[in-house]
Amino acid sequence: MAKDMTLMWFSGSPPCWRVMIALEEKNLQGYNQKLLSFEKGEHKSQEVLDINPRGQLPAFKHGNIILNESYAACLYLEEQFKSQGTRLIPVGAAEQALTYQRMFEGVTFTEKMANVIYYEWKFPEGERHDSALKRHREALTTELKLWEGYLEKLGAGSYLAGYNFSLADVLVFPCIAYVFRFGLSAKNYPRLAEYYGLLKERPSVKASWPKNWLESPQGQDKLKDV
Numbered sequence: 328m329a330k331d332m333t334l335m336w337f338s339g340s341p342p343c344w345r346v347m348i349a350l351e352e353k354n355l356q357g358y359n360q361k362l363l364s365f366e367k368g369e370h371k372s373q374e375v376l377d378i379n380p381r382g383q384l385p386a387f388k389h390g391n392i393i394l395n396e397s398y399a400a401c402l403y404l405e406e407q408f409k410s411q412g413t414r415l416i417p418v419g420a421a422e423q424a425l426t427y428q429r430m431f432e433g434v435t436f437t438e439k440m441a442n443v444i445y446y447e448w449k450f451p452e453g454e455r456h457d458s459a460l461k462r463h464r465e466a467l468t469t470e471l472k473l474w475e476g477y478l479e480k481l482g483a484g485s486y487l488a489g490y491n492f493s494l495a496d497v498l499v500f501p502c503i504a505y506v507f508r509f510g511l512s513a514k515n516y517p518r519l520a521e522y523y524g525l526l527k528e529r530p531s532v533k534a535s536w537p538k539n540w541l542e543s544p545q546g547q548d549k550l551k552d553v
């Protein structure tokens with residue numbers, strides 16, 4: 328069905344997972360996939376650099392069209408396949424506004440999450456300070472409480488931008504799954520935990536669940552006190 332599409336991806340990478348969920352939601356199964364290894368540095372290979380000079384994944388191609396930013400790829404898929412599969416951007420003004428708002432707040436969420444989870448990778452040894460890590464952890468707590476509050480306000484069983492699944496969920500859910508994978512306490516964040524449980528069962532999410540998480544279901548406890 329989507330034989331003219333190719334996705335190069337890492338297992339467990341939130342940006343890659345976004346594109347995979349969008350492809351599933353738009354009924355674009357059957358695209359060419361290339362699973363690469365971060366540990367082996369395969370994202371810096373010439374094959375990737377030819378598509379994405381930043382040497383990052385996802386790297387996505389539709390025919391000769393290249394999209395390497397996960398947000399750009401997901402927006403493109405929604406626009407090009409608007410009437411196919413799930414409608415991901417609501418038409419109504421209020422719902423559409425909330426969808427865009429949460430989608431782009433997801434960028435901030437991703438950054439705050441990465442500052443803690445990838446602290447050692449992002450900051451070389453000489454640049455690490457306990458006080459900086461503490462600040463990053465506090466910033467992540469504040470961020471997570473915001474999202475907990477958003478879901479609380481919308482009520483049980485809702486998605487991030489209301490009662491319908493939207494592009495906000497496609498883009499932000501992988502980060503929410505990630506924080507639980509890294510030990511976030513369901514007791515401290517009950518709404519986020521409920522949302523995570525709801526989305527985990529969604530066919531597009533199940534079909535694209537990170538392979539390495541299936542192989543080793545046990546995550547880490549880095550965020551247990553956040």
Ligand SMILES: N[C@@H](CCC(=O)N[C@@H](CS)C(=O)NCC(=O)O)C(=O)O
Nearest residue numbers: 340341342383384385395396397398
């Ligand atoms: N803004 C990009 C970020 C992509 C990104 O950071 N990918 C990571 C994997 S999660 C990567 O390839 N990192 C390797 C590197 O930066 O060298 C997007 O949303 O697609």
